[in-house]
Amino acid sequence: MEENQKRVREKYPLYRYSETAFKDVEATEYYRTRRYHPVNSGDTFDDGRYFVHQKLGYGSYATVWIAGDVKSTIKVKKASASTENIEDDLEIQRMKEVETSHAENFPNGPRYFVHLLNCLTVVGPNGSHSCLMMELLGPSLDNVLQAFEYNKQTLRPATILRSSRQLLDAIDSAHQAGFFHGDISYSNVAFTCKTALWNDDDAELFTTMMNNDSPHLVEHPIWPGWKENTCEEIRLIDWADALPVGSAVTRLAQPRRMRAPESFSRDILDYRQDFWQAGCVIYALFFQVKPFSFRWSKGSTDLIQTQIKMLGPLPLAWHGNWEELRLENPIEPPYWNDDMPFSPSLLMTDNFEPRRRAIIDASEANSASEDWYYETDEHTEHDYEGLKCLLDVMKGLFKFDLEIRMSASKAISVIDDAWIDHRKAMMQEMDKIED
Structure with missing residues (x-):
């Protein structure tokens, strides 16, 4: 062996x-x-x-x-x-x-x-x-992230955009069919292996x-x-915990670090959990690290504090619940308050553009590499520019307030307004000619 x-x-x-x-x-x-x-x-x-x-x-x-x-x-x-x-x-x-x-x-x-x-x-x-x-199917997103981290490689801009849109499409299709997934995770998003x-x-x-x-x-x-490869797509797998869109439950099976903030502050959970978890996956595709790390010993309090540091303050209506949770599970300062400082090294909005530039630099550096080939062509600049839309997508999906959290269909429209998958379209046209 x-x-x-x-x-x-x-x-x-x-x-x-x-x-x-x-x-x-x-x-x-x-x-x-x-x-x-x-x-x-x-x-x-x-x-x-x-x-x-x-x-x-x-x-x-x-x-x-x-x-x-x-x-x-x-x-x-x-x-x-x-x-x-x-x-x-x-x-x-x-x-x-x-x-x-x-x-x-x-x-x-x-x-x-x-x-x-x-x-x-x-x-x-x-x-x-x-x-x-x-x-x-081929590897899960979790497997791919591990491999790319180990080999110090960066996902191609088109792969990040294409996979993000495809995930949102899968979620939207399920919701239109009357169900929400309920357990979207890095292991439940898999790539094809064509x-x-x-x-x-x-x-x-x-x-x-x-x-x-x-x-x-x-x-x-x-x-x-x-x-x-351009031909590879993503698939949303493991539908064992899917529920009707109209369902309101008190508990969902999900990785702790992917739990939406309302799972700690509300008595009921619903289909909008899918949107938050989609944001986690898209964040991982773009940054190639998983958001919202926390100390297991501190549990939910530390996780919410991480979410606050990355995304900004909680809605005013949540302050009471947060204070109760913090008193039940004390953590070291600084914890959330009206004057909480936000480090530029933690806020997603501050980190987004430096990461986008890092993706571009990695693509340019590897365009002639024998180990990792990136197809720079007439669509490359379009892909680089298209990445910008993902900030609005993640900000929308990561809304604490459920009433204004971005839906999958709206997130799809944001991507479609900013980016066209020219390479995929060319491949589909070639397939039609061959058929």
Whole structure:
């Protein structure tokens, strides 16, 4: 296995991790009654229709495997997250309804949410498991950010703008279908892997690395063959926590650092959580760091203070709630008050233009690099200028006041008014000619 890891790292320098080219496997105790179904490479599902090749990953509710014709995946949910009747699975229902709504409203339009191909139930030693067959995707945004940080690379301006708009489109499509995602995160935004699938040499990415004691405990690669390319798109994945747009709940499953401020100050949460979390993802695409870091020992108080330092004061109506929260969870000064100083090194508005210049400088410096090629052309300056609109987008999505927080559709219009994806349009025209 070590030799295989070395060969992949040498062939794909983008993911040249010293020790983390492959993720750890899940714990063996996950495979017990009502938990994971033991899947092994070489297994088949649906009477041989889907052949299991390689594990892609695992999470709290499922394991995910490359299956079928190596262009699809199978998500095998743990028994406790499955339903006796596959049609009663809420995740499957949400995905089907979003798909149907999109097909009716945008029959020829692009789709930026993961495509459900089929679903079935498998019964095993640990119970009955819902299985979702979906399109094969590449690395998550989380994986890409880690890789680019490790290799000291910068996402291309067009990639930042294109991915931001596509994410907003996916959210808007879901809302038009009557649902909000509720758990948008860096791990639930994934890139397609069209380039890797076009290259037959990348078959080694799916080489199985077995654990001799437990065959279903298979280490999985973090897509070392993925390359930044105009053809790659994003997909919003994991719809297990999606809810009707009209829902008002008291709790949502979400990473703590992505929690919107109203989750600490209000009794109910709604679809506008999606807009805040979209802002977090777009911020990460642009700055290549995640916003709103905090000290775990200080919890929510420290997180809100970070949000204040980056975005500005809370609305006056929130001051009472904030003071109560601060007294319950004391933190060291300076905490929020009328005279709170805002450091230029923390405010997003102060940091935006220096970061945009850094992206431009990195693109120019790497335009002739053998390791990282950026296609400077007649659209390059348009891309550089287009980045400016993302400040207004993030400021709108990061509004503390829910009543004026920018919607996905409005954010899309802000981008469309400032930027045209000329390269994507050219590629689509070429595809039409070839067809």
